[in-house]
Amino acid sequence: MKASRREVDGFAGGGGSTTVPANAVSYRIPRNDVAVPVILLGAPGAGKGTQAKRIAARYAIPQISTGDILRENVVRNTELGQKAKAVMERGELVSDDLVLPMVADRLCQPDCAQGFILDGFPRTVRQAEWLDEFLRSHDFGGQKVPPVVVSINVGYNQLLQRLTGRRSCPIDQKIYNIYLQPPKSDCVCDLCGTQLVQRKDDREEVISERLQSYQRQTLPLVDYYRRQGRLREINGEFPADQVTAETFAAIQESAAGGA
Numbered sequence: 001m002k003a004s005r006r007e008v009d010g011f012a013g014g015g016g017s018t019t020v021p022a023n024a025v026s027y028r029i030p031r032n033d034v035a036v037p038v039i040l041l042g043a044p045g046a047g048k049g050t051q052a053k054r055i056a057a058r059y060a061i062p063q064i065s066t067g068d069i070l071r072e073n074v075v076r077n078t079e080l081g082q083k084a085k086a087v088m089e090r091g092e093l094v095s096d097d098l099v100l101p102m103v104a105d106r107l108c109q110p111d112c113a114q115g116f117i118l119d120g121f122p123r124t125v126r127q128a129e130w131l132d133e134f135l136r137s138h139d140f141g142g143q144k145v146p147p148v149v150v151s152i153n154v155g156y157n158q159l160l161q162r163l164t165g166r167r168s169c170p171i172d173q174k175i176y177n178i179y180l181q182p183p184k185s186d187c188v189c190d191l192c193g194t195q196l197v198q199r200k201d202d203r204e205e206v207i208s209e210r211l212q213s214y215q216r217q218t219l220p221l222v223d224y225y226r227r228q229g230r231l232r233e234i235n236g237e238f239p240a241d242q243v244t245a246e247t248f249a250a251i252q253e254s255a256a257g258g259a
């Protein structure tokens with residue numbers, strides 16, 4: 001069932017007062033059909049991928065990452081894709097001059113009309129400012145909609161355990177965590193008894209470097225959204241279902257104009 005457009009008035013204007021129509025009996029009905037542009041922040045290991053999938057399913061909006069957009073443009077051989085391919089082949093990072101138009105193009109696709117969830121974008125304050133400007137000049141669900149920014153927070157030590165504890169079975173690929181989800185007997189697979197292995201990327205030196213560089217890069221972005229009063233912080237150390245419930249609640253609240 002579609003919500004009436006009046007019902008989503010709280011979205012418009014971003015920061016304006018929320019007017020609830022007098023006859024809005026349905027005001028408390030979960031708004032699974034309003035436009036929700038969601039920006040999801042979270043360190044590697046914070047469970048962002050799982051939550052992104054659930055949000056995408058719950059609100060029927062696409063999950064968008066810059067990696068996917070890049071690959072898609074390269075595959076479709078668009079002009080931007082050709083330029084990006086050349087840059088990547090030289091081993092360089094694709095600059096905003098190429099990334100931003102690709103993101104704009106993606107967000108204008110029909111499947112984004114009711115919102116989208118961005119994973120891994122924006123990465124910098126400059127990209128965040130660009131996105132704000134983009135959202136101010138485009139309609140989503142017939143409205144100008146400010147993004148809902150959700151940060152899934154997990155402490156450094158917990159992230160380290162989640163990432164460095166990961167082991168997998170080389171035969172059937174079953175994944176364990178020696179701290180959080182250990183196999184029944186030491187370091188061998190429950191299913192086939194094979195010795196579990198650790199990926200090179202999951203070694204502590206690699207992980208701590210990844211976490212620190214994420215932290216360095218994301219802090220200014222977190223500050224940017226916090227200053228605007230738009231940052232919704234979720235404790236990601238709770239079980240995944242609880243994190244999901246709180247994430248949905250944060251989105252509903254923001255979408256209802258509480259941002």
Ligand SMILES: [Zn+2]
Binds near residue numbers: 172174189191
């Ligand atoms: Zn196995």
